[in-house]
Amino acid sequence: MNFFVPIIIIGVLLLITVLLLVIDTLIGNDADHTVTINDEQVIHVNAADTLLNTLNNEKIFLPSACGGKATCGACKFKLIDGGPEMSPVEAPLLSPEEQENNVRLACQTKVRSSMKIEVMRELLNAQEYSAKVTAIEDLTYDIKLVRLELIEPRTMDFKPGQYAQIRVPGMEIERAYSIASNPKHNNIIEFIIRLVPKGKATTFVHKALENNDDITITGPYGDFFLQEDSSRDIICIAGGSGKAPIRSILQVLKDQNMPRKVRYFFGARTQDDLYMTDEFKALEQEFPNFEYIPALSHADDDETWDGEKGLITEVVAKYYNDLSNQEAYLCGSPGMIDACIDVLTDKDLDESHIFYDKFS
Ligand SMILES: Cc1cc2nc3c(=O)[nH]c(=O)nc-3n(C[C@H](O)[C@H](O)[C@H](O)COP(=O)(O)OP(=O)(O)OC[C@H]3O[C@@H](n4cnc5c(N)ncnc54)[C@H](O)[C@@H]3O)c2cc1C
Ligand code: FES
Known part of the structure; x- marks a missing residue:
C-alpha cells in the first residue's frame, strides 16, 4: 500500500472533524436565544450546549445521576415550545405517554434555538x-x-x-x-x-x-422518600449500599418513636458483606415495633450464621401472606428491585404503595 494513503485518510478525517466543529459552533451561535422556564425565568444563551449544562451554568441543577450518559433518565423536563426534535437515544428512557407529552432528556437536548420548558418545581430547589x-x-x-x-x-x-x-x-x-x-x-x-x-x-x-x-x-x-402522612406498616428491603436511604428513613422514624411497625430486610452475600448490624440491632432493642432481618444468599456452609439464608425475595416471601396494608421502600440494584416488586405485588401490595430507588 502506498505510504501516503493512511496519512491522506487521517488528514481528510481531521478536516471533516474541524468542519463539523465549525458548523456546530456557527449553528449554535447564530441566534441570541433564550430558555424560558415555567413561564417565569428567562435565561439568555450564547453558546450551543446541552440544556443540562446550560441550566447548570445558571445554577439550576436538574438531577443527572448518570452524568449525561443517557442511561438514568433522571434529567427529564417538558418541552413546551421550540427546541430540537427528539433524538433516538432519548426514546428508550421515555414512556409512550411521556413522549406524547413532549417529555425530554435535558442531557440530550441541545439549545440551538429559543425554547420554553417546564420543570417540576421541587427540582428547582x-x-x-x-x-x-x-x-x-x-x-x-x-x-x-x-x-x-x-x-x-x-x-x-x-x-x-x-x-x-x-x-x-x-x-x-x-x-x-x-x-x-x-x-x-x-x-x-x-x-x-x-x-x-x-x-x-x-x-x-x-x-x-x-x-x-x-x-x-x-x-x-429524588422522589424516593418517606411518606410521612401515611400510617401504613412499613417493609424496607435493601442490598449492599442500598442501606443508605433506608438508614435516613429509619433515623426519622426513630425520632418519631417508631410510630409504625417496620420490618427491615437486608440482603447480603456473606457475613463479610454485613455492616452497621449493631446500629440496627440496638434500634430493635429500643423499639418493639422495629425488626431487623439480615439474610445471606451465600451462607450454606457457614455454621457460624444462625440468621436467615437465601435470596432476599425468598426470605421476604416467607414472612408474609398478605401485604395489602403495607408500604414498601426498596433500594439496591435494578435486578433486586424488580424481583422484590414481583414478590410484593404477588402478595397484594398495590404498586402505588411501593417506593424505590434503583442504583443503576
Ligand atoms: C438515585 C441513585 C442513588 C444511588 N445511591 C448510591 C449509594 O448510596 N451508594 C452507592 O454506592 N451507589 C449509589 N448509586 C450508584 C452510583 O450513582 C454510581 O452509579 C456507582 O457508584 C458507580 O459509579 P462509578 O463512577 O464508580 O462507576 P462508572 O464509572 O459509572 O461505571 C463503571 C462500570 O461499572 C458499571 N456499574 C456502574 N454502577 C454499577 C453498580 N452499582 N454495580 C455494578 N456495576 C456498575 C457501569 O455500567 C460501568 O460499566 C446510586 C445511583 C442512583 C441512580
Ligand atoms: S443525565 Fe442521565 S439521562 Fe440525562
Whole structure:
C-alpha cells in the first residue's frame, strides 16, 4: 500500500472533524436565544450546549445521576415550545405517554434555538454545595461511609430517602449517592459508597478522597422518600449500599418513636458483606415495633450464621401472606428491585404503595 494513503485518510478525517466543529459552533451561535422556564425565568444563551449544562451554568441543577450518559433518565423536563426534535437515544428512557407529552432528556437536548420548558418545581430547589470531608470509614472490604460537613451553603433541607450528586474533581462527572444521615442534622451529609471495579467516582472515593478534602455536591434530588402522612406498616428491603436511604428513613422514624411497625430486610452475600448490624440491632432493642432481618444468599456452609439464608425475595416471601396494608421502600440494584416488586405485588401490595430507588 502506498505510504501516503493512511496519512491522506487521517488528514481528510481531521478536516471533516474541524468542519463539523465549525458548523456546530456557527449553528449554535447564530441566534441570541433564550430558555424560558415555567413561564417565569428567562435565561439568555450564547453558546450551543446541552440544556443540562446550560441550566447548570445558571445554577439550576436538574438531577443527572448518570452524568449525561443517557442511561438514568433522571434529567427529564417538558418541552413546551421550540427546541430540537427528539433524538433516538432519548426514546428508550421515555414512556409512550411521556413522549406524547413532549417529555425530554435535558442531557440530550441541545439549545440551538429559543425554547420554553417546564420543570417540576421541587427540582428547582437543588443547589450546589461546597463541603469538607470530616470522616471516611471502612464499613466492609468494599463499602465506605463518607461524612461531609457543608460549608457553603451551610445547610441542606432534604427528605429522608433523597439523594445528592458528588462531583468528581478533574473528571467533570457527577454520580448520585443516597443520603444516609438524619435530615435534622442538616449541616452533615453522610454517604455509604460501594466500590465498583473500574468505576470512576467510586475509585476516586475509595482510593483518592481523604479527610479534610474539599468536595462539591449538588442536591437534594429524588422522589424516593418517606411518606410521612401515611400510617401504613412499613417493609424496607435493601442490598449492599442500598442501606443508605433506608438508614435516613429509619433515623426519622426513630425520632418519631417508631410510630409504625417496620420490618427491615437486608440482603447480603456473606457475613463479610454485613455492616452497621449493631446500629440496627440496638434500634430493635429500643423499639418493639422495629425488626431487623439480615439474610445471606451465600451462607450454606457457614455454621457460624444462625440468621436467615437465601435470596432476599425468598426470605421476604416467607414472612408474609398478605401485604395489602403495607408500604414498601426498596433500594439496591435494578435486578433486586424488580424481583422484590414481583414478590410484593404477588402478595397484594398495590404498586402505588411501593417506593424505590434503583442504583443503576
Ligand atoms: C438515585 C441513585 C442513588 C444511588 N445511591 C448510591 C449509594 O448510596 N451508594 C452507592 O454506592 N451507589 C449509589 N448509586 C450508584 C452510583 O450513582 C454510581 O452509579 C456507582 O457508584 C458507580 O459509579 P462509578 O463512577 O464508580 O462507576 P462508572 O464509572 O459509572 O461505571 C463503571 C462500570 O461499572 C458499571 N456499574 C456502574 N454502577 C454499577 C453498580 N452499582 N454495580 C455494578 N456495576 C456498575 C457501569 O455500567 C460501568 O460499566 C446510586 C445511583 C442512583 C441512580
Ligand atoms: S443525565 Fe442521565 S439521562 Fe440525562
